[in-house]
Amino acid sequence: MGEGTPQGIEIRHLRAFESVARLASFTHAGQELAITQPALSRTVRQLEELLRVTLLDRSSRHVELTDAGGAFLEHALRVLAELDRGVAAARRRGTVKLGFSWLLPTPWAQDTVARFERATGSSVDLVRIDDPLAAVQQEKVDVALVRGRVRAARLQLVHLFDETRVAVCADRSPLAVESEVDWADIPNWPLVVNIVNGTTGPWSWPDGEGPATIVETANFDEWIESVAAGRGIGVVPEVAVRRTIHPSVKFVPITNAPTIPVALAFLPSANGPVLRRFVEAALEK
CATH class of the missing domain: 3.40.190.10 (Periplasmic binding protein-like II)
Known part of the structure; x- marks a missing residue:
């Protein structure tokens, strides 16, 4: 949180403080965060002790921010927003979007998805789209299952098998x-x-x-x-x-x-570790 930040401040402190400040209630914030009100009160008190300031005025009927609390809330919100964006970005990189235009091969699709998700902890989103090659080129999907003899500039093709x-x-x-x-x-x-x-x-x-x-x-x-x-x-x-x-x-x-050749198509520039693991799972017999 920057130079001079007190040691010991954790994300749970910021989440607790933000929830109480937004809801103006320890009771409602505890319900939102699924923790008891005493535990929530201790967490906010720990944050105040670490900062050596009073963030919340508990003397009125409703919990209110002090001047210091209002100033700190702005910064806490920015930190939480950046964290949420980082988590979302990481999860997107941990998800493979597989585009397809028609029926996925059976049992290849089910076996590949299960094998990949079990081995990596990542997930596969199945995206039905009329033109999967265009979707890959436009980066709407990470990889596409394509049938037939495909010629597509900029795309890397990995042959899987042939269908009758x-x-x-x-x-x-x-x-x-x-x-x-x-x-x-x-x-x-x-x-x-x-x-x-x-x-x-x-x-x-x-x-x-x-x-x-x-x-x-x-x-x-x-x-x-x-x-x-x-x-x-x-x-x-x-x-x-x-x-x-x-x-x-x-x-x-x-x-x-x-026969009809079946292949995976993807942008070489998108060939990151998660996508490589998916291709490996797709090729596994």
Whole structure:
């Protein structure tokens, strides 16, 4: 607290004094701080003895600040505010914000989060966002799970694994009764594509070999409702089969389909110790 500050002043002294001063009551302050009134009185008295001044006038019906108390309160508030900001900053550094646009892989996500939090004592915030790559570049999230062949300037990519593809169609579609469909036959159907973060689109085939009809959507809700309405079929990671994403769609296995690479993307400049531990947990088998 600066040169000449009496030895022995602790944060608990400042918290106690600030609460009593703000509430003008030892009783209410004790309730707020969850300590007994005698213990609170002793703590404030200790502070006064350390400062060698009287901070509170206890003679009136309500507790009031003395002139010295009023002057000291201003400084105490600044110290407590700085401490709170420091704690918040430390906690933010101890939290990893994981951005994702769609279903997280199972059980990878659950295992990774549990392993990381158990090993570090830090936490993971899951942030659903339409464009996770942009969110990383704008530092809205620390790291993003991305699917597909991603090219992003300034970002570091760490490959995790590959997912298989399945087709999804309306339950009234002729495809719904098929036991499987070959990758080479997918272009025979109108293809519903999420142009923001979809994993399958015209780019998934060599030029001239992709679907003739493309139905473009801008997010998952538009995409799944378009598929359910029979506007075309979609192609998604196999993890969707284990989730209930819409009551009016069916999944059909695809043979001979290329896999979907799954990676973590983050800014190299943000590669601090907490984020490194998260990547290590993500890669652990």
